[in-house]
Amino acid sequence: MHTHHLADAELDQLGRGLGDPALIDRLRAGQLSKRMLHLRLLLDGLPERSPVHEHFALLVAATRRRPDLGPVALAHPHLGTWLAEQLRRLHRGGDGAAAPADLDYLGCVAADAATRAGLDFELILTPRDGTVVLPGRGIALVDPSAPAVVHHRDGVLRVGTLTVPAEPGRDTENWLAVRTLRAESEGIGITLLLDDLDPFRDRHQLGAADRLDEAEVRHWQGALSSAWSMLTRHHRRYAEGIAAGLTTVVPLDAPDSTAGVNVTSMDAFGATAMTRPADGTALGLGLVHEFQHAKLGAVLDVVELYQRDERPRYYAPWRDDPRPLGAVLQGVYAFLAVTDFWRIQRTLLTGGPAQLAEAEFVRWRDRVWRTHDTLVRANRFTAPGRRFLAAMRGAQELWWSEPASPLAQQLARDAAADHWVGWRLRNRRPDPAAVLRLADLFDAGEPCPARWVEVSVEARAERLLTFSARLDLTRLGLTDPARFAALCREPDPGFSVGDLALVGGDLAAARDAYRAQIAVGEDPLDAWIGLILACQRDDGYPVRLESPELCLAVHTELRRRGREADPLGLARWLEPVTCDEDGAGERTWGPLVQPRRTPVGATSEAAPDRS
Numbered sequence: 001m002h003t004h005h006l007a008d009a010e011l012d013q014l015g016r017g018l019g020d021p022a023l024i025d026r027l028r029a030g031q032l033s034k035r036m037l038h039l040r041l042l043l044d045g046l047p048e049r050s051p052v053h054e055h056f057a058l059l060v061a062a063t064r065r066r067p068d069l070g071p072v073a074l075a076h077p078h079l080g081t082w083l084a085e086q087l088r089r090l091h092r093g094g095d096g097a098a099a100p101a102d103l104d105y106l107g108c109v110a111a112d113a114a115t116r117a118g119l120d121f122e123l124i125l126t127p128r129d130g131t132v133v134l135p136g137r138g139i140a141l142v143d144p145s146a147p148a149v150v151h152h153r154d155g156v157l158r159v160g161t162l163t164v165p166a167e168p169g170r171d172t173e174n175w176l177a178v179r180t181l182r183a184e185s186e187g188i189g190i191t192l193l194l195d196d197l198d199p200f201r202d203r204h205q206l207g208a209a210d211r212l213d214e215a216e217v218r219h220w221q222g223a224l225s226s227a228w229s230m231l232t233r234h235h236r237r238y239a240e241g242i243a244a245g246l247t248t249v250v251p252l253d254a255p256d257s258t259a260g261v262n263v264t265s266m267d268a269f270g271a272t273a274m275t276r277p278a279d280g281t282a283l284g285l286g287l288v289h290e291f292q293h294a295k296l297g298a299v300l301d302v303v304e305l306y307q308r309d310e311r312p313r314y315y316a317p318w319r320d321d322p323r324p325l326g327a328v329l330q331g332v333y334a335f336l337a338v339t340d341f342w343r344i345q346r347t348l349l350t351g352g353p354a355q356l357a358e359a360e361f362v363r364w365r366d367r368v369w370r371t372h373d374t375l376v377r378a379n380r381f382t383a384p385g386r387r388f389l390a391a392m393r394g395a396q397e398l399w400w401s402e403p404a405s406p407l408a409q410q411l412a413r414d415a416a417a418d419h420w421v422g423w424r425l426r427n428r429r430p431d432p433a434a435v436l437r438l439a440d441l442f443d444a445g446e447p448c449p450a451r452w453v454e455v456s457v458e459a460r461a462e463r464l465l466t467f468s469a470r471l472d473l474t475r476l477g478l479t480d481p482a483r484f485a486a487l488c489r490e491p492d493p494g495f496s497v498g499d500l501a502l503v504g505g506d507l508a509a510a511r512d513a514y515r516a517q518i519a520v521g522e523d524p525l526d527a528w529i530g531l532i533l534a535c536q537r538d539d540g541y542p543v544r545l546e547s548p549e550l551c552l553a554v555h556t557e558l559r560r561r562g563r564e565a566d567p568l569g570l571a572r573w574l575e576p577v578t579c580d581e582d583g584a585g586e587r588t589w590g591p592l593v594q595p596r597r598t599p600v601g602a603t604s605e606a607a608p609d610r611s
Contacts, residue, residue, distance in 0.1 A: 015391025077271030226280025
């Protein structure tokens with residue numbers, strides 16, 4: 001049996017964050033073999049009466065007629081999702097719970113392949129919510145109460161009485177076609193299905209968009225044209241790999257709170273799901289970031305890089321919840337490319353956008369470097385894994401010789417501290433017994449004892465992807481200083497007075513505003529983050545809030561008892577207490593903040609020095 005492997009040179013190339021078209025083809029070949037194995041496991045686990053066996057026979061017949069169609073059918077991204085889901089269902093306890101429409105998905109794939117092979121056939125499929133999908137082609141709207149007959153004769157494909165248009169991408173009555181996005185620049189072309197139809201496109205549960213109107217499709221096409229021109233001209237090594245491996249984009253219908261959130265399933269190589277891109281730059285960055293996940297997922301299916309550790313306990317500066325080791329590796333690998341993206345973008349822009357790009361470069365250069373250290377210290381990587389980490393480190397080392405302006409370094413520190421403080425408050429839990437004892441002493445007017453308090457990391461069940469209004473205001477101050485100044489004069493309800501003061505450099509006003517917010521219980525967690533930052537950025541302020549999670553926990557307990565306490569007064573009282581960290585790698589992240597010298601939007605800072 002042929003076994004997929006990666007040579008050392010190939011592992012080095014991928015470790016540096018890259019992957020040429022030939023190497024992407026090798027990763028895809030591994031994915032096709034994985035799907036063949038999954039299909040075999042599924043067939044072996046299902047009874048012979050299952051329609052999946054009939055559908056598989058049709059797929060085999062189509063492949064025998066046209067051997068090139070086998071890889072095409074297996075490569076459909078959502079087939080991988082379907083296979084993984086059915087195998088998980090079998091593992092949980094048999095096929096009884098499977099809906100007929102779920103089991104018929106392979107028949108939909110086989111029907112499309114058989115049509116392309118020119119085979120005459122007839123299949124009876126169960127509609128899903130009144131639709132029958134032909135993956136990558138479109139969906140037919142049918143009677144939801146009756147089985148649908150799919151048949152192909154004399155070159156004509158019908159679903160019931162509906163004739164499927166031979167022309168791709170064309171809607172007709174009761175037929176919705178998958179739309180296609182195309183772009184070409186610098187001799188590299190890309191073709192992407194904009195899939196808003198497939199029933200297995202939303203297994204990540206982030207909310208796949210329903211049918212897009214034509215205006216939205218035009219927006220995606222315009223964003224892709226702009227993104228592709230930028231990527232091929234300035235990020236060509238990434239563009240070549242994306243063109244070779246990415247086939248499908250699933251639009252997400254995300255609310256404002258998750259705008260810009262994208263996701264790539266490790267079961268759906270070739271596809272990524274993305275929220276509506278603001279512009280070409282946003283889409284280009286999203287494609288680079290998400291295809292990194294696809295590459296690393298395919299590598300992990302071929303090479304064992306590390307010993308599994310599923311405990312969610314590590315800090316990752318791009319997520320608000322503790323992450324297991326594998327997820328941290330995925331993040332480091334994705335943000336390796338993000339750092340490189342901003343490293344180049346900062347040289348292409350001017351003014352505020354250039355300063356923002358430079359700050360993003362400095363921020364992620366530092367974050368990736370530090371998180372890479374976390375991976376190394378975990379000491380769970382195999383020999384190929386250590387080689388992969390070394391290649392990643394080699395790419396990072398080249399960037400440290402590149403100068404950055406003081407403003408960019410300051411903004412990067414501020415952004416990093418904002419996230420780190422929020423992560424601590426959300427996920428680090430001081431010992432409950434110690435919290436109760438300290439609350440008792442404070443309530444009784446007793447002095448605070450000098451003692452250790454153990455702190456543990458507790459993962460939350462929900463996926464945490466929050467955003468900071470302070471970072472949004474910082475970006476606004478760089479890209480549109482007039483609008484930022486207007487907000488400071490007349491605050492918008494979407495931004496707190498404390499955030500505006502903090503970003504504007506008025507630390508005393510920020511502290512007063514945040515304390516007022518906390519006193520009335522308004523958005524307390526975000527107000528606590530802002531208050532801590534306002535204290536830490538002022539090197540002359542006597543309260544440092546070095547253990548913010550303890551101060552928040554004691555304050556919350558006092559409020560539960562009906563006792564209000566000034567958070568800064570409580571912080572002073574708690575100064576004799578030392579919090580003991582749990583050893584998951586967080587200790588090495590602090591301190592992260594240096595005093596702010598110049599408020600965002602001020603004109604005294606020179607343009608970034610690129611000498």
